[in-house]
Amino acid sequence: MTLKIGVIGTGAIGQEHIARLHGKIAGSAVVAVNDINSDNARAVADRLCPGAAVHASGEELIRSPDVDAVLVTSWGPSHEEFVLASIAAGKPVFCEKPLATTAQACRRIVEAEIAGGRALVQVGFMRRYDAGYRMLKQVVASGGIGDPLMLHCAHRNPTVPAHYVGDMGITDTFIHEIDVLRWLVDDDYVSAQVIQGRRSRHAGEGLDDPYLVVLKTRGGVVIDTEIFVNCQFGYDIQCQIVGEDGTASLPEPATVPMRKGAFAGQPLMMDWKLRFIDSYDVELAEWVEATAAGRVTGPTAWDGYFAAVTSDACVEAKRTGQIVPITTMDRPDFYR
Numbered sequence: 001m002t003l004k005i006g007v008i009g010t011g012a013i014g015q016e017h018i019a020r021l022h023g024k025i026a027g028s029a030v031v032a033v034n035d036i037n038s039d040n041a042r043a044v045a046d047r048l049c050p051g052a053a054v055h056a057s058g059e060e061l062i063r064s065p066d067v068d069a070v071l072v073t074s075w076g077p078s079h080e081e082f083v084l085a086s087i088a089a090g091k092p093v094f095c096e097k098p099l100a101t102t103a104q105a106c107r108r109i110v111e112a113e114i115a116g117g118r119a120l121v122q123v124g125f126m127r128r129y130d131a132g133y134r135m136l137k138q139v140v141a142s143g144g145i146g147d148p149l150m151l152h153c154a155h156r157n158p159t160v161p162a163h164y165v166g167d168m169g170i171t172d173t174f175i176h177e178i179d180v181l182r183w184l185v186d187d188d189y190v191s192a193q194v195i196q197g198r199r200s201r202h203a204g205e206g207l208d209d210p211y212l213v214v215l216k217t218r219g220g221v222v223i224d225t226e227i228f229v230n231c232q233f234g235y236d237i238q239c240q241i242v243g244e245d246g247t248a249s250l251p252e253p254a255t256v257p258m259r260k261g262a263f264a265g266q267p268l269m270m271d272w273k274l275r276f277i278d279s280y281d282v283e284l285a286e287w288v289e290a291t292a293a294g295r296v297t298g299p300t301a302w303d304g305y306f307a308a309v310t311s312d313a314c315v316e317a318k319r320t321g322q323i324v325p326i327t328t329m330d331r332p333d334f335y336r
């Protein structure tokens with residue numbers, strides 16, 4: 001059976017996911033698209049999923065009887081509306097990060113999903129599908145380095161576009177660590193602190209860059225992450241776990257070691273799309289398989305909500321310089 005998918009938002013990642021779901025991944029086809037830029041939606045459909053219907057609105061696409069499941073890849077502020085409409089229509093929905101732009105909006109999604117009585121929502125935290133992170137989790141879960149005590153991480157982008165401003169270092173970038181590190185150590189956060197670094201001359205107007213976020217978990221694990229989105233030299237993701245009996249680190253992606261011109265080393269990737277390309281493939285293949293079986297096996301609406309609460313606390317910690325507590329609603333049984 002083929003899962004018939006409707007995609008809302010045919011921009012950068014929307015196009016990449018359409019290419020995956022229509023041709024690359026078995027058992028799925030993109031049968032409908034929508035974008036506020038309808039010319040773009042039509043051009044993308046013609047190029048990547050010929051014959052797909054181009055709908056006038058996201059709501060119309062969600063209601064279409066031809067659409068079995070929905071993929072939301074529009075801008076963050078529109079996510080809540082489309083995820084809630086999918087839940088109301090009883091359709092499985094994969095929503096790119098963030099689930100919604102505020103914790104309150106994520107909570108409304110959680111409550112709507114529970115009220116509907118069926119697990120339908122998955123959030124696009126693709127790092128949980130990265131082979132390196134999965135190996136690291138296995139080491140931790142097997143007790144290979146004893147209990148984790150501290151994590152030292154970094155999320156470095158070579159540059160960011162002009163529209164990347166304000167607190168996007170947290171809400172758009174660090175949000176990936178917020179989810180994957182919580183999954184890695186299987187623990188929830190209780191507080192956040194942000195320490196500003198000396199500002200890089202490459203940082204655009206209105207952007208603090210770099211800074212350090214320190215999260216503490218319920219179990220007492222301390223996690224520091226450097227966020228540096230104008231580091232110039234590459235897209236560089238680091239994660240080292242210090243355990244009671246040893247350390248374990250996220251493997252570097254495979255690139256060819258070279259010796260040349262009195263230099264020995266390995267090239268770094270410059271583009272985040274390439275660094276996690278395999279994880280997007282696995283993420284969507286597993287989503288299609290689980291959706292066809294009527295299940296959600298990936299990051300849930302609860303994970304999206306938890307990430308949003310944490311992100312809000314980090315933003316407040318950055319503004320105030322204080323250690324900010326992270327408090328959520330009680331985890332509903334629905335997500336246990």
Ligand code: NAI
Nearest residue numbers: 009010011012013014035036073074075076078096097098
């Ligand atoms: P983009 O700007 O390239 O594309 C977004 C598209 O959504 C645009 O074509 C825009 O016209 C459309 N759109 C916006 N509002 C809409 C609405 N109300 N109805 C229909 N279409 C609408 O942005 P990009 O980079 O593709 O990001 C999209 C989402 O994916 C964001 O939430 C972003 O955070 C997330 N993302 C996730 C990544 C990951 O690594 N998991 C990587 C990049 C983006």
Ligand code: ISE
Nearest residue numbers: 155157172173174176229272
């Ligand atoms: C972008 O939106 C992503 O999601 C990338 O994975 C991240 O590394 C980058 O910093 C974000 O801007």
